[in-house]
Amino acid sequence: MANERTLSIIKPDAVAKNVIGGIFSMIEAADLKVVATRMIHLTEDQAKAFYAVHRERPFYNDLVSFMTAGPVVVSVLEGQDAIAKYRKVMGATNPAQADNGTIRKAFAENIERNAVHGSDAPETAAMEVAFFFPESEIRSR
Numbered sequence: 001m002a003n004e005r006t007l008s009i010i011k012p013d014a015v016a017k018n019v020i021g022g023i024f025s026m027i028e029a030a031d032l033k034v035v036a037t038r039m040i041h042l043t044e045d046q047a048k049a050f051y052a053v054h055r056e057r058p059f060y061n062d063l064v065s066f067m068t069a070g071p072v073v074v075s076v077l078e079g080q081d082a083i084a085k086y087r088k089v090m091g092a093t094n095p096a097q098a099d100n101g102t103i104r105k106a107f108a109e110n111i112e113r114n115a116v117h118g119s120d121a122p123e124t125a126a127m128e129v130a131f132f133f134p135e136s137e138i139r140s141r
């Protein structure tokens with residue numbers, strides 16, 4: 001297992017529900033460390049660029065509207081096998097299929113308003129971390 005970094009976004013639905021702390025608790029209980037974090041309100045251009053890989057999907061415009069509807073918390077998580085581990089902690093994209101004990105089972109509303117985002121592979125994790133954080137703002141520990 002490699003020590004990895006992954007990008008987490010606590011999405012507008014979860015921020016609006018005031019469950020940032022609950023989500024951070026689940027992250028920390030899984031032995032992942034928050035090594036950078038910031039609350040921001042994504043612009044339309046930022047949301048479009050971040051989700052550019054989905055631009056041909058029918059849900060793309062709705063996704064951009066949702067992600068710009070309110071503030072989000074972007075964080076870098078670090079730990080052994082962090083990418084796969086965080087995806088396990090998040091649960092399935094569709095909360096109807098998420099396991100008990102996962103963030104999405106606890107807090108997500110539907111397949112779009114699904115509380116959190118996490119990188120899906122080492123290459124995307126590197127790109128997504130760099131999208132929001134310069135190396136100087138990440139505190140490995």
Ligand code: CMP
Binds near residue numbers: 063116118
């Ligand atoms: P995320 O893990 O951030 O990656 C892409 C996002 O698009 C996903 O979470 C959901 O918020 C959204 N999404 C994925 N599939 C669908 C879908 N079938 N309908 C609506 N939104 C979706």
